[in-house]
Amino acid sequence: MSQATELTRSGVEAAYETIKSLVHRTPAIASSSLSASLPGQNTLYFKAENLQKGGAFKFRGASHSLERLTQDQLQRGVCTHSSGNHAGALALAAKERGAACYVVMPSNSSQPKIAAVRAYGAAITFCEPTAAARAATLAAVQARTGATFVPPYDAVDTILGQGTALLELLEQVPEPLAAVVVPVGGGGLLAGTALAADGTGVRVFGAEPAGAADCAQGLRQGARVEDVQADTICDGLRTPVGALNFPVIRQRVEDVIVVSDEEVVEAMRLMWERLKLVVEPSSATAFAAVRSSAFQALNIKGPVGIIISGGNVDLSKPLPWMDK
Amino acid sequence: MSQATELTRSGVEAAYETIKSLVHRTPAIASSSLSASLPGQNTLYFKAENLQKGGAFKFRGASHSLERLTQDQLQRGVCTHSSGNHAGALALAAKERGAACYVVMPSNSSQPKIAAVRAYGAAITFCEPTAAARAATLAAVQARTGATFVPPYDAVDTILGQGTALLELLEQVPEPLAAVVVPVGGGGLLAGTALAADGTGVRVFGAEPAGAADCAQGLRQGARVEDVQADTICDGLRTPVGALNFPVIRQRVEDVIVVSDEEVVEAMRLMWERLKLVVEPSSATAFAAVRSSAFQALNIKGPVGIIISGGNVDLSKPLPWMDK
Incomplete structure (x- = not known):
C-alpha cells in the first residue's frame, strides 16, 4: 500500500509511484494542423488516454x-x-x-x-x-x-489515481503547459488534474456538455447540483459531480466550459480525421471547449494540454456525424 | 544532403539520421488482449505510422x-x-x-x-x-x-526512408523482435523494412490482399508481375510492386502472406475496437496476415512487430463492416 491519502499534489505523486508500473504511459500527441486551425495558435498536446488499458483513463x-x-x-x-x-x-x-x-x-x-x-x-x-x-x-x-x-469517482484514491495522467503529460511535453482542459462527469479526472497542477502554474479547465452541465451550474450557484437530468451524446458524463470532487474543483479549477452536442460531434470528427484516434464523445468535450470562443477569448499564450478520456465507442453503429 | 545512396541497412541508418528531426517518432503500441487472442501468444507491437505526419508512413x-x-x-x-x-x-x-x-x-x-x-x-x-x-x-x-x-515507391531514397520505421520500432520495443509484418503495395515499405532488418535476425514478412497479390505471385513464379487488375478494399495496395523493390523483397523477405478482403475488414475492426486507432484497410492486411493460419503455422517464438501503414479513411461513409 502507498501512503497517498490526501487530496494534494503530493498525494497524486505518491499515487503515480504506486501505479507507474501498472499503467500504460500513453502518448502525448501534438497536431500541427489542429493547433494551427484555432485563432490562438496554441500548440495542442493530446494525452491519449483512449490508448490506456481498458481504453480510458x-x-x-x-x-x-x-x-x-x-x-x-x-x-x-x-x-x-x-x-x-x-x-x-x-x-x-x-x-x-x-x-x-x-x-x-x-x-x-x-x-x-x-x-x-x-x-x-x-x-x-x-x-x-x-x-x-x-x-x-x-x-x-x-x-x-x-x-x-470501489467508487467510480467520488473517492480519494480514485481522484489521486486520475490525477496521474497530468503528471505524466507534464513529463512528456517539451515545454511547460499554459493550461490543461479535461472532461467533467463525476469530476474524478478534473479534481485529480487540478491537484496535479497545483503549484505548477498550469491553468485548469473543465469541459462539460450542455445536456449534463451540473458542474458548471454548481460553480455558478456556489453549491453542488446533486441531481442531473442528462440529455447528451456524452454517455460518460451523465453523472452529477461527486461530493468530494466538487470542493476541489471549486477551489482549484479556473472554469468549466459548456459545449453543445453539435460542438462535441464536430470536435470528435476532427479528432478521428486528423489525430487518427478513436475517441468517444465524452472525450471530445475537452477539444470542443478549446475550440469555443469562450476559451479562445481568454487569449492564453503557450501550449495547451487536452486529456482524451477514452475511446470506447460502439463501432457497429453509424458514427454520430453519419446520421445527418 | 545525406550520404545514403545504397540499398543496404547502413543506407537506412543514414536516411534515419537525415530525417529524424523531421518525422514524428510514432508510438509502438502493445495490446495484451490482441496478443492473447492468437494461438501463438506472441506479444504484438503495433508501430502506429497512422499517427505519422500526413497520416501514413x-x-x-x-x-x-x-x-x-x-x-x-x-x-x-x-x-x-x-x-x-x-x-x-x-x-x-x-x-x-x-x-x-x-x-x-x-x-x-x-x-x-x-x-x-x-x-x-x-x-x-x-x-x-x-x-x-x-x-x-x-x-x-x-x-x-x-x-x-519523386516516385511513390520505386526509388532508392523512398525505400530507404520507409525503412526507418522499423529502425525506430527496434529502438522502442523492450525486447528483440522475432518477426515483422508489413503491407505490400508498391513495396517501398516492405523493401525498406527488409533492408532495415538485415543482420538483426528479425524475420520479415509482407501482407498482400488477394485482390492485388502481384508480389506474392511474382515470388512464386520467380519474376515480377508488372501489371495488376486490382479488386480489393485496400486502396493503398492496388499498384504492382516496383522494379527496384522486387529484387530486394525476393532476396530478403521470407514470405508474402495473402489475405482476403473479409479477413482485412475483420482485422481492421479489431484494430479500431481494441487499439482505438483509425487505420485504413491497407494497414489491416499486416494484422490480418499475423492472424492467418499460414502465419500461425510458422510457430514463431517471440514478439512480432506490425507496421500500421496509415489512417486515411473517408469517415463520411459507413465503415466497411457497417455495410453488412
Whole structure:
C-alpha cells in the first residue's frame, strides 16, 4: 500500500509511484494542423488516454484503488456500479491483480461496454437504470460477497489515481503547459488534474456538455447540483459531480466550459480525421471547449494540454456525424 | 544532403539520421488482449505510422527524398502521381521545406485524400485513372514546371526512408523482435523494412490482399508481375510492386502472406475496437496476415512487430463492416 491519502499534489505523486508500473504511459500527441486551425495558435498536446488499458483513463484510478486495499480485502474482491469505462477498468485491474470483481450495470448499458467487462472476467449483475435500483443491487452484491466497493469517482484514491495522467503529460511535453482542459462527469479526472497542477502554474479547465452541465451550474450557484437530468451524446458524463470532487474543483479549477452536442460531434470528427484516434464523445468535450470562443477569448499564450478520456465507442453503429 | 545512396541497412541508418528531426517518432503500441487472442501468444507491437505526419508512413520516404535534392532542384519544386498517401506526404514535406509541389491524381481519388493534398498547398492536376494518362499528365507537368519527380515507391531514397520505421520500432520495443509484418503495395515499405532488418535476425514478412497479390505471385513464379487488375478494399495496395523493390523483397523477405478482403475488414475492426486507432484497410492486411493460419503455422517464438501503414479513411461513409 502507498501512503497517498490526501487530496494534494503530493498525494497524486505518491499515487503515480504506486501505479507507474501498472499503467500504460500513453502518448502525448501534438497536431500541427489542429493547433494551427484555432485563432490562438496554441500548440495542442493530446494525452491519449483512449490508448490506456481498458481504453480510458479510468484504469489509473481503478488500479490505484486496488493497490490501496489490504490483502484480506483483495481476497474478497471488489465491486462497483458503472455503465461504462469505470466498470471495464476495475474489472481489468482486478483481473491483473488476481482479485474477483462484481459489477452492477444498468440494463441499458451499451453492448461493447458489457462485452468488455465480461471479457475481463467480472461477474455482472444488471439493474434498472435508476439510482435507487443501482444502490440496492450493489448493497445486495456486497452483502453476498463481502467485496469492497470501489467508487467510480467520488473517492480519494480514485481522484489521486486520475490525477496521474497530468503528471505524466507534464513529463512528456517539451515545454511547460499554459493550461490543461479535461472532461467533467463525476469530476474524478478534473479534481485529480487540478491537484496535479497545483503549484505548477498550469491553468485548469473543465469541459462539460450542455445536456449534463451540473458542474458548471454548481460553480455558478456556489453549491453542488446533486441531481442531473442528462440529455447528451456524452454517455460518460451523465453523472452529477461527486461530493468530494466538487470542493476541489471549486477551489482549484479556473472554469468549466459548456459545449453543445453539435460542438462535441464536430470536435470528435476532427479528432478521428486528423489525430487518427478513436475517441468517444465524452472525450471530445475537452477539444470542443478549446475550440469555443469562450476559451479562445481568454487569449492564453503557450501550449495547451487536452486529456482524451477514452475511446470506447460502439463501432457497429453509424458514427454520430453519419446520421445527418 | 545525406550520404545514403545504397540499398543496404547502413543506407537506412543514414536516411534515419537525415530525417529524424523531421518525422514524428510514432508510438509502438502493445495490446495484451490482441496478443492473447492468437494461438501463438506472441506479444504484438503495433508501430502506429497512422499517427505519422500526413497520416501514413509515406512521409518518411517523401521527406528523405526531399532532403536529397539540390538547392536548385528544391527551388523548382517536386511532382508526383498518386491517388493517396504519397501525394499527401510529399505535399506536406514540400510545404514544410518551402518547396512547390505538383500532384497528378486520378479523377476517382477519394475526397479526403484530395482535400488533404489541397490543404497542404500542392497544385493538383487530375487525369483519367489509367497508367498511360497518368504518365502523360505527369510528363506535361514536369515539362511546364521543371519540378523533380519523386516516385511513390520505386526509388532508392523512398525505400530507404520507409525503412526507418522499423529502425525506430527496434529502438522502442523492450525486447528483440522475432518477426515483422508489413503491407505490400508498391513495396517501398516492405523493401525498406527488409533492408532495415538485415543482420538483426528479425524475420520479415509482407501482407498482400488477394485482390492485388502481384508480389506474392511474382515470388512464386520467380519474376515480377508488372501489371495488376486490382479488386480489393485496400486502396493503398492496388499498384504492382516496383522494379527496384522486387529484387530486394525476393532476396530478403521470407514470405508474402495473402489475405482476403473479409479477413482485412475483420482485422481492421479489431484494430479500431481494441487499439482505438483509425487505420485504413491497407494497414489491416499486416494484422490480418499475423492472424492467418499460414502465419500461425510458422510457430514463431517471440514478439512480432506490425507496421500500421496509415489512417486515411473517408469517415463520411459507413465503415466497411457497417455495410453488412
